[in-house]
Amino acid sequence: xxxxxxxxxxxxxxxxxxxxxxxxxxxxxxxxxxxxxxxxxxxxxxxxxxxxxxxxxxxxxxxxxxxxxxxxxxxxxxxxxxxxxxxxxxxxxxxxxxxxxxxxxxxxxxxxxxxxxxxxxxxxxxxxxxxxxxxxxxxxxxxxxxxxxxxxxxxxxxxxxxxxxxxxxxxxxxxxxxxxxxxxxxxxxxxxxxxxxxxxxxxxxxxxxxxxxxxxxxxxxxxxxxxxxxxxxxxxxxxxxxxxxxxxxxxxxxxxxxxxxxxxxxxxxxxxxxxxxxxxxxxxxxxxxxxxxxxxxxxxxxxxxxxxxxxxxxxxxxxxxxxxxxxxxxx
Amino acid sequence: xxxxxxxxxxxxxxxxxxxxxxxxxxxxxxxxxxxxxxxxxxxxxxxxxxxxxxxxxxxxxxxxxxxxxxxxxxxxxxxxxxxxxxxxxxxxxxxxxxxxxxxxxxxxxxxxxxxxxxxxxxxxxxxxxxxxxxxxxxxxxxxxxxxxxxxxxxxxxxxxxxxxxxxxxxxxxxxxxxxxxxxxxxxxxxxxxxxxxxxxxxxxxxxxxxxxxxxxxxxxxxxxxxxxxxxxxxxx
Numbered sequence: 001x002x003x004x005x006x007x008x009x010x011x012x013x014x015x016x017x018x019x020x021x022x023x024x025x026x027x028x029x030x031x032x033x034x035x036x037x038x039x040x041x042x043x044x045x046x047x048x049x050x051x052x053x054x055x056x057x058x059x060x061x062x063x064x065x066x067x068x069x070x071x072x073x074x075x076x077x078x079x080x081x082x083x084x085x086x087x088x089x090x091x092x093x094x095x096x097x098x099x100x101x102x103x104x105x106x107x108x109x110x111x112x113x114x115x116x117x118x119x120x121x122x123x124x125x126x127x128x129x130x131x132x133x134x135x136x137x138x139x140x141x142x143x144x145x146x147x148x149x150x151x152x153x154x155x156x157x158x159x160x161x162x163x164x165x166x167x168x169x170x171x172x173x174x175x176x177x178x179x180x181x182x183x184x185x186x187x188x189x190x191x192x193x194x195x196x197x198x199x200x201x202x203x204x205x206x207x208x209x210x211x212x213x214x215x216x217x218x219x220x221x222x223x224x225x226x227x228x229x230x231x232x233x234x235x236x237x238x239x240x241x242x243x244x245x246x247x248x249x250x251x252x253x254x255x256x257x258x259x260x261x262x263x264x265x266x267x268x269x270x271x272x273x274x275x276x277x278x279x280x281x282x283x284x285x286x287x288x289x290x291x292x293x294x295x296x297x298x299x300x301x302x303x304x305x306x307x308x309x310x311x312x313x314x315x316x317x318x319x320x321x322x323x324x325x326x327x328x329x330x331x
Numbered sequence: 332x333x334x335x336x337x338x339x340x341x342x343x344x345x346x347x348x349x350x351x352x353x354x355x356x357x358x359x360x361x362x363x364x365x366x367x368x369x370x371x372x373x374x375x376x377x378x379x380x381x382x383x384x385x386x387x388x389x390x391x392x393x394x395x396x397x398x399x400x401x402x403x404x405x406x407x408x409x410x411x412x413x414x415x416x417x418x419x420x421x422x423x424x425x426x427x428x429x430x431x432x433x434x435x436x437x438x439x440x441x442x443x444x445x446x447x448x449x450x451x452x453x454x455x456x457x458x459x460x461x462x463x464x465x466x467x468x469x470x471x472x473x474x475x476x477x478x479x480x481x482x483x484x485x486x487x488x489x490x491x492x493x494x495x496x497x498x499x500x501x502x503x504x505x506x507x508x509x510x511x512x513x514x515x516x517x518x519x520x521x522x523x524x525x526x527x528x529x530x531x532x533x534x535x536x537x538x539x540x541x542x543x544x545x546x547x548x549x550x551x552x553x554x555x556x557x558x559x560x561x562x563x564x565x566x567x
Contacts, residue, residue: 227409
């Protein structure tokens with residue numbers, strides 16, 4: 001049993017470490033490089049948040065560990081990043097389009113990714129997950145199966161090789177601000193990630209729907225007896241979580257400029273790291289976790305490239321040792 | 332005689348393999364606060380849960396103002412004008428008092444705002460702790476919040492399950508006072524082990540035993556009937 005004081009001390013230690021991550025690299029890196037790396041880290045962090053947001057929403061609000069999230073993410077990448085952008089390229093809107101065409105192309109790609117993720121999400125929830133509510137082990141097993149099956153289905157439809165994803169013209173290249181080079185799409189990724197976080201928080205904390213959802217997480221029966229169809233609302237929550245995965249997939253594929261069948265399998269690991277660091281079920285925790293992972297990955301990749309991948313696992317292990325329930329999770 | 336606001340006819344329910352309600356039949360008259368009495372496990376709370384739809388009815392009928400409601404989902408029954416205050420109080424601990432009330436408010440209109448004023452008069456503590464987390468309230472305050480959540484809508488019937496449970500005697504009196512004040516607004520159906528509170532609030536009573544109604548009548552008659560009180564309630 002931890003005393004209140006010890007828990008507070010640990011919480012403060014984590015907060016100081018979180019702030020330290022931002023400034024510590026300045027000891028070894030000059031300011032210009034630092035700003036470039038920080039921007040890249042924030043963009044990477046926001047992309048990671050997009051991967052993890054839907055997963056943590058679905059777990060936090062519905063107590064479902066959905067490993068099929070990777071499949072929803074991958075479908076979003078193929079539907080939005082690959083299929084829609086290729087379609088629009090035939091109209092000449094993407095690689096050499098005007099600013100307006102680029103913007104519309106991106107919005108259409110994100111919408112298509114969200115719709116594809118949502119559609120697959122509804123099918124997965126209705127036919128796979130509904131039978132295993134309340135049983136985490138079964139949820140992990142069966143949704144992991146869905147992820148592997150969908151990876152193979154993806155190969156059957158789009159082939160096993162990576163495909164090039166086009167970046168709309170307006171978002172190619174970099175901004176040069178006083179010799180600080182910042183990739184344009186990184187700025188887009190930061191904006192979309194922040195908008196996603198703000199949108200989720202706004203709906204959950206400021207709307208009646210969010211209130212019903214938060215109440216339903218605590219006590220389904222009481223929400224039903226208060227006059228709300230909680231099953232319908234939770235199906236909606238799952239659909240939104242799935243749509244967020246689709247958006248994440250689209251953005252990730254454009255950022256990486258490619259898509260491949262294993263994209264979901266690879267990114268579910270990142271999603272798990274971020275969600276665990278942040279605390280299962282906490283959207284704010286995932287947001288902070290994603291920023292921590294994004295920044296530390298970029299700083300370490302610059303200073304000690306061979307340690308770049310391992311540092312995420314190290315951070316996760318350290319946080320779990322201090323706070324086993326994650327940064328913002330509940331004990 | 333007026334048509335009952337609520338009727339149960341030979342209602343049976345099961346919880347897993349246990350035959351909990353074994354043919355409950357009763358009529359509730361509009362405007363007459365009614366108390367369900369009986370020993371633990373007699374089927375009182377299960378009857379309330381069957382009415383609101385949380386315990387599925389396996390056979391029998393439930394009529395609300397003459398319309399059958401068995402088989403409807405709890406949210407559908409609630410929207411027909413049936414409020415439910417659960418035995419465990421069922422306040423949302425991680426939501427503020429304000430959020431608890433807003434969640435329960437099916438229509439945020441002028442009438443609801445008027446009802447809020449009435450609720451604040453009944454339970455001034457709720458106004459004082461309006462922005463506080465409901466989990467931080469005392470047992471009595473949580474009970475008041477649970478009742479307030481049901482009162483915020485214009486329910487025809489209020490099902491209230493053991494509001495005195497776990498409360499200090501002085502708080503039980505407060506809860507009793509509040510129930511007396513609201514009994515003109517909705518038809519209260521109260522499950523209560525505390526006979527003092529039950530007799531303060533109730534006009535009619537039903538005694539349940541082994542999942543059936545075994546006695547019914549006027550509370551004022553039951554108060555002096557030591558034999559029935561001793562036989563079915565273990566008091567007197």
